[in-house]
Every structure is written in structure tokens, then in C-alpha cells.
Amino acid sequence: MEKLLAGLNEPQREAVLHTEGPLMIIAGAGSGKTRVLTFRIAHLLAKGVDAFNILSLTFTNKAAREMKERIEKLVGTDARNLWMGTFHSVFARILRAEAEKLGYPSNFSVYDTDDSKSLLRSIINEMQLDDKLYKVNGVLSRISSAKNRLITPNEYLNNPILMSDDENANRPKLGLIYKAYAERCFKAGCMDFDDLLFNTCKLFHLHPDVLNKYQRRFKYIMVDEYQDTNYVQYMITRQLSAINNNICVVGDDAQSIYAFRGADISNILNFEKDYPDLYVVKLEQNYRSTKNIVHLANSVIKHNQAQLRKDVWTDNEEGNLIELIKATSDNEEGRIVAQSIFEEKNQNHWKNADFAILYRTNAQSRAMEEALRRLNIPYKIIGGLSFYQRKEIKDLIAYLRYTVNHNDEEAFKRIINYPKRGIGDSTVSKIVVTAVDNGVSIWEAMMNIERFMPGRVANAVTEFTDLVRGFELAVQTKDAYDAANQIAKESGILKELYEDKTVEGMARYENLQELLNAIKEFAEDKEREDRTIGAFLQEVSLLTTTDEKDGEENNDKVTLMTIHMAKGLEFKQVYVVGMEEDLFPSQMMMQSRADLEEERRLFYVAVTRAEKKLTLSYALTRYKYGRLHQCEPSRFLQEIDARYLYVPKKTSQQDMMADDYFSAMTKLGGPQSGFNIKRKEPPKPTPAAGMAEHVPSPNFKPSDTSLLKAGQRVEHPKFGFGEVVMIDTGGNEKKAKIMFDTVGEKTLLLSFAKLMIL
DNA sequence: CTATCGCACTGTAGT
DNA sequence: AGTGCGATAG
Numbered sequence: 001m002e003k004l005l006a007g008l009n010e011p012q013r014e015a016v017l018h019t020e021g022p023l024m025i026i027a028g029a030g031s032g033k034t035r036v037l038t039f040r041i042a043h044l045l046a047k048g049v050d051a052f053n054i055l056s057l058t059f060t061n062k063a064a065r066e067m068k069e070r071i072e073k074l075v076g077t078d079a080r081n082l083w084m085g086t087f088h089s090v091f092a093r094i095l096r097a098e099a100e101k102l103g104y105p106s107n108f109s110v111y112d113t114d115d116s117k118s119l120l121r122s123i124i125n126e127m128q129l130d131d132k133l134y135k136v137n138g139v140l141s142r143i144s145s146a147k148n149r150l151i152t153p154n155e156y157l158n159n160p161i162l163m164s165d166d167e168n169a170n171r172p173k174l175g176l177i178y179k180a181y182a183e184r185c186f187k188a189g190c191m192d193f194d195d196l197l198f199n200t201c202k203l204f205h206l207h208p209d210v211l212n213k214y215q216r217r218f219k220y221i222m223v224d225e226y227q228d229t230n231y232v233q234y235m236i237t238r239q240l241s242a243i244n245n246n247i248c249v250v251g252d253d254a255q256s257i258y259a260f261r262g263a264d265i266s267n268i269l270n271f272e273k274d275y276p277d278l279y280v281v282k283l284e285q286n287y288r289s290t291k292n293i294v295h296l297a298n299s300v301i302k303h304n305q306a307q308l309r310k311d312v313w314t315d316n317e318e319g320n321l322i323e324l325i326k327a328t329s330d331n332e333e334g335r336i337v338a339q340s341i342f343e344e345k346n347q348n349h350w351k352n353a354d355f356a357i358l359y360r361t362n363a364q365s366r367a368m369e370e371a372l373r374r375l376n377i378p379y380k381i382i383g384g385l386s387f388y389q390r391k392e393i394k395d396l397i398a399y400l401r402y403t404v405n406h407n408d409e410e411a412f413k414r415i416i417n418y419p420k421r422g423i424g425d426s427t428v429s430k431i432v433v434t435a436v437d438n439g440v441s442i443w444e445a446m447m448n449i450e451r452f453m454p455g456r457v458a459n460a461v462t463e464f465t466d467l468v469r470g471f472e473l474a475v476q477t478k479d480a481y482d483a484a485n486q487i488a489k490e491s492g493i494l495k496e497l498y499e500d501k502t503v504e505g506m507a508r509y510e511n512l513q514e515l516l517n518a519i520k521e522f523a524e525d526k527e528r529e530d531r532t533i534g535a536f537l538q539e540v541s542l543l544t545t546t547d548e549k550d551g552e553e554n555n556d557k558v559t560l561m562t563i564h565m566a567k568g569l570e571f572k573q574v575y576v577v578g579m580e581e582d583l584f585p586s587q588m589m590m591q592s593r594a595d596l597e598e599e600r601r602l603f604y605v606a607v608t609r610a611e612k613k614l615t616l617s618y619a620l621t622r623y624k625y626g627r628l629h630q631c632e633p634s635r636f637l638q639e640i641d642a643r644y645l646y647v648p649k650k651t652s653q654q655d656m657m658a659d660d661y662f663s664a665m666t667k668l669g670g671p672q673s674g675f676n677i678k679r680k681e682p683p684k685p686t687p688a689a690g691m692a693e694h695v696p697s698p699n700f701k702p703s704d705t706s707l708l709k710a711g712q713r714v715e716h717p718k719f720g721f722g723e724v725v726m727i728d729t730g731g732n733e734k735k736a737k738i739m740f741d742t743v744g745e746k747t748l749l750l751s752f753a754k755l756m757i758l
Numbered sequence: 759c760t761a762t763c764g765c766a767c768t769g770t771a772g773t
Numbered sequence: 774a775g776t777g778c779g780a781t782a783g
Contacts, residue, residue, distance in 0.1 A: 193773040626774035
């Protein structure tokens with residue numbers, strides 16, 4: 001252990017050795033956070049703490065797995081009993097043991113996002129609401145944020161602020177949808193992802209003895225990526241640590257990039273208030289990047305207001321200046337980047353795997369892919385559809401789920417007529433209606449179908465129930481693999497796919513075989529206590545893209561991914577592409593969310609992935625929904641301290657300055673036929689450049705909305721002129737609704753910094 | 759019950 | 774432009 005500690009700097013060592021009492025580690029980018037965390041746990045174990053008493057919460061399964069491996073390397077098999085995992089996986093496990101206390105079956109299924117959406121769609125239909133007004137995505141995110149703030153359906157319905165919000169948004173029934181949704185999930189014996197945390201809190205609240213049991217068990221609690229936790233996660237950790245008070249949170253407020261899914265940066269900003277005797281360690285030395293990269297990152301993030309004082313510095317070499325590339329189009333941007341990778345690779349003797357191309361949205365990968373393929377540069381794309389999101393996989397999983405839990409409504413809907421067995425929508429709704437009328441479950445109704453729907457349909461339904469009962473028997477008597485195999489065969493899925501001789505069909509068949517292999521591995525894993533289908537389903541429902549194995553031998557590939565996926569990774573050279581206004585920072589974010597501070601943190605995360613070289617690029621035109629659009633450079637390029645930037649003389653491969661190219665194109669009335677340039681709409685009443693600093697009015701402090709009065713005229717650089725129509729200052733959130741003359745109504749949260757009172 | 763047509767969407771991500 | 778889902782017609 002001493003040997004290990006010798007390699008650490010002073011704050012790192014402090015973080016490792018400070019084991020008793022609350023601790024907050026503010027870990028800047030590239031400051032050796034993972035190392036500190038693993039050493040800290042190893043140190044606890046070396047001190048004689050039982051692994052059984054340590055709980056370590058991470059943000060992804062992958063992070064948990066990697067950390068566990070590292071610790072096992074340090075301390076050996078002592079690490080076996082560590083509880084290490086995501087919030088969801090850890091508390092799903094606890095809920096599985098305690099579910100009955102909340103009225104759930106212990107084999108509850110977990111709804112994924114698609115299941116949730118499908119259920120919501122049914123509910124919105126059944127309530128005869130306008131699905132254009134009640135969009136599934138919007139409704140789901142509203143319900144999700146309510147659950148993340150521990151608001152029950154009834155509390156929602158009794159909350160005047162939420163209700164008036166909904167009314168103003170013309171969606172007064174949202175609370176009722178939430179209530180119906182929660183009831184349906186409960187009846188189906190299912191939890192969605194948010195329920196796993198919500199119900200954990202509920203369990204602890206209703207059963208203090210259970211809470212006490214786990215409080216005494218988890219003597220040491222660690223939370224990684226604390227800046228990305230939401231309110232319910234905050235409550236869980238707070239309650240669990242209430243007795244022993246040994247809680248250690250690690251995070252970096254400058255890398256909080258998940259507000260859009262409910263992460264609450266104030267968790268980390270206000271942590272001090274909850275634990276007065278808190279000890280704070282700041283890891284500020286960056287070991288990853290050159291001075292130029294670190295300075296550039298700092299020069300942008302300093303524009304943010306909400307942050308902890310932190311000063312990231314590095315001892316590393318100065319390094320190259322950051323290259324800024326201007327391209328005429330997204331396709332040319334791709335060509336230049338691919339060409340650059342080709343040249344840099346030879347020049348520095350780097351591998352393909354030393355390069356990453358980062359972008360804001362997945363759609364941007366296309367141009368990059370084409371260019372790389374043209375130069376025969378191998379690449380891999382991280383993200384996109386995961387294995388477990390594929391239709392054929394979800395179908396078989398749905399059969400398994402339904403076999404285990406006959407109340408699982410979404411699984412039922414998926415499999416009842418797939419493969420086709422003559423039970424269509426009308427039959428299904430008749431069954432559902434009968435079940436509801438008689439107060440029995442759908443399953444029971446189907447078991448008695450001859451009584452109310454005798455005839456041909458009844459036979460089909462009985463065949464189906466017999467089939468499922470056979471599966472049930474198989475699950476009880478055989479091991480997971482044999483049972484799954486039987487289900488795949490007898491359900492007819494396997495046959496259906498086998499008969500499809502198209503390329504896609506063959507791929508689907510192979511995917512199914514791969515799923516069966518995965519079940520086989522699971523069933524034969526001797527280290528696992530619970531090797532049933534139920535346990536498999538639970539694990540699989542919490543698995544994602546990043547958790548899947550690479551599987552390929554040749555891993556020397558250029559990595560393409562979104563900035564979000566890049567967090568925690570590092571590459572010798574990084575290209576951040578698409579540095580254009582409205583794309584990065586994203587227009588959508590700017591309309592709905594706090595403001596551009598999160599986008600700025602996203603930029604910070606992107607550039608700090610680079611070790612040696614960093615290249616930024618933007619295009620002047622870009623394809624969007626099949627049409628060519630005109631773009632403007634991102635405001636972030638203006639915020640960068642110019643000292644760190646360098647613009648190569650020749651940026652266009654056609655040896656033509658991009659500006660000339662574009663003006664030539666527009667003079668000709670657009671490029672050749674088939675092109676259809678969508679001109680950017682002229683900026684609203686703001687200065688011509690569209691990038692000039694907007695000076696806030698002197699009487700108006702950003703984020704202080706109390707100065708706004710209904711009826712006031714205001715101006716916003718993005719949305720133009722408008723009128724304040726409503727303010728509510730209830731709770732912590734200050735909100736104002738502004739009716740903009742051209743854009744319509746906007747609810748602004750924190751973006752008041754740019755708002756002028758006229 | 760199935761096939762086809764038309765419309766809407768097109769955002770980052772983990773569980 | 775392309776896809777995927779839902780509604781409607783057959």
C-alpha cells in the first residue's frame with residue numbers, strides 16, 4: 001500500500017487516506033480520479049474493512065466492472081463481496097429482495113423506455129386525448145422528472161404549481177396520465193427505470209427497519225460522477241449514509257452534462273450544506289493534456305457562472321496550438337479530418353486508436369464515415385442502437401418476461417400475435433375489456449376464454465395460453481438456457497427468422513443465437529448464485545450499448561462518437577467537429593434548458609479528452625433532413641482565448657476559400673439541380689453579425705426573475721421581442737413565461753442572462 | 759386480420 | 774431523404 005501511495009500527489013493521497021466522515025473530491029479533467037477511487041477502496045480493504053460493508057455507486061455498469069477489476073488486481077479476491085454497480089442495478093437487487101413489502105412481486109419486470117412509451121400511448125388513447133398535444137416523449141419526460149423529484153401521482157395532482165404549469169401548456173390531464181401510468185405499471189408488476197429509484201426511496205420511507213438494515217450494512221459509501229446524480233439518487237445516498245456518515249462523493253461540476261435527463265448540479269454545489277463537517281479535496285493537476293489544451297478548456301468554461309472554484313493546471317509540455325478548420329460543407333469537413341488523420345498518423349507514428357472524432361449529434365457521423373472509408377481508415381462508431389434494443393432480441397426477451405410474469409402488459413402486447421397466430425387487435429381488446437369487466441387479470445380471462453368467446457378465436461387463445469404454460473413448466477424444471485431454447489423454438493420466433501433469407505433476416509437469426517449464447521453463459525456461470533431466467537432478465541434489462549463486448553480482434557480503429565459518450569475517455573488527438581451555432585451549442589437545448597452553460601461544459605468535456613493535439617472544425621453548409629443548410633460558426637469559437645488557436649492557411653481541399661465558395665454558390669442561385677439551399681433566416685432584431693455580445697440591462701441581474709412583471713416588454717437575442725405573461729416564484733425554481741412576438745410562448749429557466757428589459 | 763398508404767419526426771444518453 | 778408508426782381501407 002505504501003508503494004502505491006508514493007506515486008500519488010498530495011491531494012490525491014489525502015483523498016485516499018481520508019476514510020472517516022463525509023468527503024467530497026472535486027476531480028478536474030484528467031486528474032487521476034479513477035486511480036484515487038480504486039486506491040481508496042483498496043486502502044479501506046487493507047485497513048481491515050470488510051468488503052461486504054462497502055458500497056460503490058457508479059454511473060454505468062462498465063465503469064463499475066472496470067473499477068472492480070482494477071481493485072481485484074490490487075487486493076485480490078478480497079474485492080469479491082464489494083457492492084459495486086449503478087444505482088439502478090444495486091437497488092434493483094435490493095428491491096428484488098424486498099418487493100413484497102411494497103406490494104410488488106419479487107419477479108417484477110423492468111420496463112424499458114420503449115415499453116413505457118407504448119404504455120403511455122395506450123393510456124393517452126384510452127383517455128381519448130389528443131396525441132398531438134400529449135406527445136409521448138413529452139409526457140414521459142414530465143412523468144420521469146416528477147418521479148426523480150419524488151412526487152407521487154397524488155402529490156402531483158395536488159400541486160398547484162405543477163397543475164397550473166400543465167394548464168398553461170394546454171395539457172391539464174398530465175397528472176391524470178401520470179396516475180393512470182403508475183397504476184398500470186403496478187398492476188402489471190412492472191417498474192420502469194425511474195421506479196427502481198423511486199420505490200427504493202419509498203421502501204426506506206415506509207420501512208425504517210429495512211432502511212436501518214442497509215444503513216448498518218453499508219458503512220462506507222462512495223458515489224462517482226456525483227455531478228450527474230438527480231434528486232432521488234441524492235435522497236437515497238443521504239438516507240443510507242445517515243448513521244455512519246462515511247460518504248465520499250466524487251465529481252466535477254465542470255463536467256456535468258446530463259441536466260437534460262434530470263441530473264441536478266446543485267447536488268454537488270450544495271453538498272457542503274448537508275454535511276457541515278465535510279472535508280473537501282480538490283484534484284486540480286491535469287496529467288493528461290498539454291498546456292495549450294488545458295488553457296483553452298479553461299478559457300471557455302470560465303464564462304460559466306454556476307461553478308465551484310477550481311483551477312485546473314498541468315505540468316505537461318506546451319504542445320501544439322489548437323487547430324481551427326473551416327470547411328465549405330459537412331462532406332468537406334469529413335474529407336479534411338480524414339486527410340488530417342492520415343497525415344498525423346504517419347508523421348507521429350500514432351495508431352488509428354489514438355484518434356477520436358467527437359460530434360454533438362449522431363447524425364453527424366455520416367459525413368465522417370464516408371470520408372474515412374474513402375481513405376481506407378478503419379473506424380468504429382460508439383453508440384446507436386444497442387443489441388438489446390433490436391426487435392428480434394426484444395421479442396424473445398418479451399416471451400421470457402411474459403413466462404416469468406403473466407401480468408407484464410407490454411410483453412403481452414408484443415408476443416400475443418407474434419408470430420402471427422390469428423389473435424388480432426380486436427380480439428385482444430375484447431379480452432382486455434372482459435378482464436376489466438370481471439375484475440380479473442388478462443391471463444385469467446384468457447384461461448376462461450371459451451366462456452365468453454367460444455369458437456375459432458378461443459382455440460387460438462387457448463393454444464397461446466397452453467404454450468405459455470408449457471414455457472412456465474420449462475422454466476421451473478430446466479436450466480435457463482434449455483428453457484430459453486425451448487421458448488425460442490416453440491414460440492415460432494426462430495422459425496420465422498430462419499425462413500427469412502434476406503441479409504437482414506439472417507443477421508436477425510444470428511442475433512437471436514447470440515442471445516441464446518449469452519443465456520447459456522449466464523446459466524453456466526458457477527460464480528452466480530441466482531442463475532434463473534428471472535435473474536437474467538433483471539440483469540439484461542439494465543444493460544446498455546457501452547456494456548457490450550467489442551468482440552473484434554482488430555481494435556486499432558479511429559473512434560467516432562458523441563461528446564456525451566466520450567466522458568472518461570482519452571485520445572492522443574481529438575477532432576471536435578461541427579462547431580456551428582445552433583448545432584453546438586444545440587438550438588434545442590437553448591430553448592428548453594437552463595441555458596448554454598451545460599453546452600459549454602459539454603465543450604469542456606470534449607476538448608479535455610485530447611492528450612497531445614486538438615482540432616476544431618466547422619462547416620459553412622450542412623445537410624439536414626436531406627437539405628443543404630447554411631451555418632454560422634459557433635459562439636464558443638469566439639469565447640476561446642485567441643492565443644491558443646491557429647488557423648491553417650489552406651483549409652479547403654479545392655484550394656478555394658470557403659467564403660468564396662459559398663458566395664459563388666449563392667450567386668449562381670444555388671449549386672446544381674437537386675440542391676436546395678435552405679437559407680438561414682435573417683437574425684431577429686439583433687445585431688447583424690448575430691454573435692455580438694448582448695449587453696444585459698443594468699437594472700437586471702441574471703437569474704433574478706423577481707424583477708420581471710407581467711406585461712413587461714423584453715428582448716432576447718435568440719427569440720426577439722416579447723412580453724412577460726406569467727411568473728411563479730413558488731419553490732426553488734423561478735420561472736417566467738414569455739410570449740415572444742414571432743416564436744410564441746417560451747418557459748425560460750436560467751437563460752435570463754441574455755434577456756433585456758425594455 | 760392484414761396490407762398499404764400517409765404522416766410525422768428527425769436530441770444528447772443511461773438505466 | 775428516409776424511416777417508422779398509426780390509421781384506414783380492403
